[in-house]
Amino acid sequence: MATINVRRDVKDSFYRYKMPRLLSKIEGKGNGIKTVVPNMAEIARALSRPPSYPTKYFGCELGAQVKCDDKNERYIVNGEHDAERLQTILDGFISKFVLCASCRNPETDLIIKNDDIMMDCKACGAQNMADMRHKLSTYIVKNPPAQASKNQRKQRKAATAQTNDLGGGFDDNEGGSDDDIISQRINKEAAGLTMQSQLAQEDWSEDTSAAAVAQRLKELAVKGVGAFGDDNDDDDENKYDLFGAWLEEQVDNTNDSNAVTDVSIILKAQELGVYGKYKACQVLVQCIFDESIATQIPKRTKLLRKFVTGEKHQKAVLGGVERLVGLEYKDSLMKKVPAILMKLYDADVIDDEVFIKWGEKPTKKYVAKDVSKEVKKAAKPFLEWIATASEEESEEESD
CATH class of the missing domain: 3.30.30.170 (Defensin A-like)
Known part of the structure; x- marks a missing residue:
């Protein structure tokens, strides 16, 4: 368009x-x-x-x-x-x-x-x-x-297609305000402002009312640590935050999650030392997918298979889906949970047993327990289907 x-x-x-x-x-x-x-x-x-x-x-x-x-x-x-x-x-x-x-x-x-x-x-x-x-x-x-919300601001940034690091392209006829803004950004760049601190500044530019701050802290507190981490991994949490920040920056700059190549993502994960780690799967799902996740999964099947190598990795993928649906796109994706899980099933990324075990009861590992309950309730049609299919397969093997 x-x-x-x-x-x-x-x-x-x-x-x-x-x-x-x-x-x-x-x-x-x-x-x-x-x-x-x-x-x-x-x-x-x-x-x-x-x-x-x-x-x-x-x-x-x-x-x-x-x-x-x-x-x-x-x-x-x-x-x-x-x-x-x-x-x-x-x-x-x-x-x-x-x-x-x-x-x-x-x-x-x-x-x-x-x-x-x-x-x-x-x-x-x-x-x-x-x-x-x-x-x-x-x-x-x-x-x-x-x-x-933070997610709405991310959508606005992606929709406006930022074209360069300094955010140039201001109207030269608009007086002193834009010059001041550009000067500030140039000074920050000259001072060696890192990508991480730039992202931190963008966060501070959001709604800082008591209610908004409390809500963001509540969302982050679900995991016990950073926005992408949990308290069950001994690795340095900062690596996953950096990985997530890098992914979000790439998507924002290109205005297209598909423009970030599988190779570049794998190389960055290797550079940060998170490639092969199960928690990286959760970060990956949160950052490269959006409201169109059902159509995006088939295009990222090869990448997901590279990252998902064990049961913990599969559970982390489902945890990423919980966060994406429950915290970022609740209104638009909650009804589409069965379709999303079916795409993961078709991609042969998640085993039947992992799907069934994940759906048994809500947990607070990735999101608040009530949110987890809502996501898994929405997934019920798929979970019932996968359970029936697994039982029939077991009977055929027995015969």
Whole structure:
């Protein structure tokens, strides 16, 4: 899908903030004619806004009724509207409800305070009030966005297709704010800022409210140590954090998990001394897969077989799936757990006995016990099928 700059007035091809070009599809005829925006969900992810916001904005600007079906990701505007016209209207939405009024960067989160909409910029730290005169503001106040999570920020980074390490491509006509940001980044680079500290800084740029910090600590505390580790391995936990950070950086920089080759992943694992370790399997699953894991597994079968060499490794893969589904993509992947496990089964990565043993009872080894219970409950259709298949195979062997 073709991408364009979030700010279309910026002509720099290296501008870091990208989004998919809006597509439109005309359906129906006569009084029932309507325009469907098939990629509204992808556009909304790039802008870090709920898809209903820009769709409702179209309705306000065009004086048309709209329909938002979040479950099926189907967004409709009544009437016939071409893609270029909708793209121009979307520019207005971005200017009013996405771009920071101070630095004109789209790294903002919406915060509702006393029925006012504040735009909290994670690039320059400014907080500005959105245009409360617009009709959409009333809808936003009544339907506030969910609090931005670490995973949502990762999606926004991936969707905007960062093109270089310094994050260049700022508009040269925008005054002193962007110059200050670039200078800060150059100074940090000159001081030898490591990849790990850069990632740490990105974490600190997130929501630091007491509730958000407590939630992140709760998620990390499930394992007892780092974001990728557990307390049953004697190896240096830092190796796995570095491995995970490297994988995430590669995926973010390419905006495509498949672009990170199997060979480069294996070489990095060997360099860090985690290749052949069962915990590396959990990190691998968390970092190279996303919402499309069911379609990604077949493409990574060879890589998984290289990493998975024993029962502990197989259990770690399932632990990675638990974390991916239960902590990162719960809404979109929970119902797809049986399909995900079937793909692992078809890839011949996990033994039948390991599947059955994993599904026997929830544990708190990789996620909170209630999350583990929910994932394994969702996996019940597959687990029942694999148990039946194993019993029939045993009977055939006995005969």
